[in-house]
Amino acid sequence: MMSYELIGISVLWLFLYGYLIVASIDFGAGFFAFYARLTKQDHLINRLISRYLSPVWEITNVFFVFFYIGIVGFFPDTAYYYGSALLVPGSIAVILLAIRGSFYAFENYGSKKNLVFLFLYGATGLFIPASLSVALTLSEGGFILKQGETVSLDYWALLSSPLSWSIVGLAIVSVLFISGTFLAFYASRAEDKPALALMRTYALFWSTPTIIVALTAFIYIGQHNDRHFQNMMDLWWLLALSVAFFMVAMWLLYHGRRYGLAFICVMLQFFCAFFAYGIGQYPYILDPYITIQSSATSPSMGMALVIAFIGGLCLLIPSLILVFKLFLFDADYVKGKK
C-alpha cells in the first residue's frame, strides 16, 4: 500500500506534466500567432489556432490552479516557503496570466483584429513559462534565505545563477517546440497544406535549441545539486528513452509523415525527462527545507483528498474525452465545416 503522500505527489506530478503539455501548446500558439502576423503569414494559421484554442483555453488555466491547490493541500508547508519566497515573481506570473487569459477572450469572443491584444497575448506566452520556471529552480535549493521565521528569496543568487537561466531558456524553447509540433499535427488533420508547411518549419527550427538547452540545464543541475544529478544518472534509461523519442519525432517531422505519431513522441520525450527529473528530486519538494514526508498534511485530510481525486477524475476524464471527440478528433470540425 503506497502512502497517501506518495500517491498525492505522483498524481500532482502527472497533473503538472499535463499542464506542461496543454499550456505549452497554448503559450506557443500565442507567440506563433503574433510572429505570423508580423511576418504577414497570419492568414495561414490564425484560424487554425483559434479553432483549437477557443473551446479549451479555460481548461488549460484550470490545470494550473488544480496543481497549485493540490500541492498546498497535500503539503501545506509548500505554501509557506514558496508563498513567502515567490511573492514578487509569483505575483508577476499571476498578472501575466490574467492579462493573457482575458485578452484572449476579448480578442476571440469580442472585438476582432486588435494588434495590441495580439501582442499582449503573444509576449505573455513567453514570459509566463519563464516566470513559472522560477519555482522549479527554487526547488533545487540555495536560493532561499531563512532568518529566524522569515523566508525570503535571494534575488542575487537567482539572477546570477547559470542554472536558473538555463531553466528559463529550456522553458521557453520547449514551449515553442511542443506547440509547433502540435499545431503541425492539427494542421495535417485539417488538411491545411500551407499552415502545415509553416508549422512544420517552426517545429523543426525549435527542435535543436530544445535538445541543446536541455543538456545544458542538466549539466548545471549537476554543478548545483549533486544529489539530484546522481539520482537522475541512476535513471539514465529514462533519459535515454527521452532522447530516443526525440529522435523518432525529428525523423517523422523531417520526412513529413505521421504528424500524430510525431506529437505523441514529443509528449513521451517530455514525459520521460519530466519524470526522471521529478523522481530524481525525491524525497525533496524544496531542498533542504521540505521533504514529501515532513510536510505532508494530516492522514485524514490526505485520505479525503485522494478520495476527492478519484471522484473528481471519474467526472473529468469522460468530460475531457467528450471535448477531444468534439473538437480535436472530429475531422469536420477541425477542417472548419462545423
Added chain:
Amino acid sequence: MAIDTVLWSKLVTGMTLAFHAIFATIGVGVPLMIAIAEFVGIRKKDPHYILMAKRWSRGFVISVAVGVVTGTAISLQLALVWPNFMKLAGNVIALPLFLEVFAFFFEAIFLGIYLYTWDRFKNPYTHWLLTIPIVIGAGMSAVFITTVNGFMNQPEGFLMDGGVFTAVDPVQAMMNEASFSKVFHVLSSAYLTGAALLAGIAAFTMLKKGVTAYHRKALNLMMGVLLLFGLLNALAGDVSAKFLAEHQPEKLAAAEWHFETEKGADLVLMGWLNAENEIIGALHLPNFLSFLAFGDFNAEVKGLEEFPQEEWPPLLVHYLFDLMVGIGFTLLALSFLYFLFVFWKKRNELNKWMLRAIALGAPLAFVGVELGWFYAELGRQPWIIRGYMTVEEAATSSPQVRLLFFLFLLLYLLLGTTCVLVLRRLFRLNPVETELEKGIGKDKKTEKGEPA
C-alpha cells in the same frame, strides 16, 4: 513596519476579492438565466428566447474570462500574501478548495462545448442539457469556496495542539455550522443579481430605443426570476441573522450597534455615533432586533460590552449591513410592484419610471453583494480564523506587498475598462434587430466556427 505590511496585505486581498466578487457573481448567476431562456425558447418554439440565450452567453463568456483570471489571482494570493495562514489552515480547508477546482473544471469543460455546439445536435434539448453541468459547476464552486469562508468564521473539525491543527476532520470542517446559511445567502443573492443585471439591461435598452417584443420578453422573464430569488434571499438573510445571533453575537451586535445585553432589543436603522459611542439620529424599531435574532420579541440579545474591546469588529459595519438589507428589500419590492402592474391592467408596467428603477436595480444589486461581503469580512476582524489566528499573524512579512498593491490595482483598472469596452462594442455593433433579420437558424457567424 510589520503593521504596515499587514495593512497592505489586507488592501491587496480586499481589492482582489472586491473586483472578483463582481465577476464571480455574474459567473454563478447568469448561467441559470441562460439555461432558463434556452429552455423556454425550445419549449415555446420562440426564437426570441433562443437569441436571448445566445446573446447572454456571448456577453457571459467575456465576463467569465475576467472572473477566471481574478479567481486564479485570489487562489495564488492565498499562499503568496498569507503564507502563515495557508501553512496552518491548509491542513483543514484543502478539501473544499480542491473540490472547488473540480467544480470549476467541470464548468469550464462544458462551457467550452456549449459555446461551440449551437447547431451541432439534431435535438435542441441535447444542447440545452449542456447548460446543466455549467449551472451545477458554477453553483458548486460557489458552495465549496463559501464553506472555506464559513470555516474561517466558524472553525470546526480539529483540535488545537501546540500551535498546529491535529485530529483533523475535513468533512466536518467543510460542513461547519456557518456553511449552510452562508451558502444559501451567497447562491440566492447571486441568482438575484444575475436576474437584476439582465432585467436592468432590458429596461435600459427599452428606455433608449423604445419597447420591443424581444426586450419585453426578456424583462418579464427576468423580473419573475428576480421576484423568486428576492423572496428566497430575504429568507436566507433571516437565516444568516439567526445564525449570527447564536454563534457570532459580536458580529451582529457590531452591525446593529447593540452595546448592552438586553431583552427586547431595538433594531437601529442608520444614524451615527458620537465620541462616547452613543447613537444619534437613528430610527429605532422597538424589540425588532430580538425578533430578527431569535424570532421572539422579548429574547435576550448579547451586546458588544460582553467582548473585550480589542476583539470588536469595526463599528462602521453598521452602515454596510443596513444598506445591504435596504437594497435587498428594494429589489424585492420592485419586482413585486412590477407584477402588480402587469396583473392590474390600468397601469402600464413599462412606464418610464418603472424602467428607470429597474435599470438602476442592476448596479444596486452588485453594490448589495459587495456591501454584504464587506460586512461579512470586516465583521470578523481582527481574526482571520475566528478565535485561532489573527490577520496580523497570518500576513506575509515582505515589504514588497505594497508595490504589489499598485501593480494589481493597475491590472484591475486595465481589465475592468477593457472588459466594458469590449462588451459595449460586442452589443452596439450587433443589435438585436439585425440579428433577428439575419434569421436565427442561419447565423453566419456559426458557420465560421465562431461562438454564436
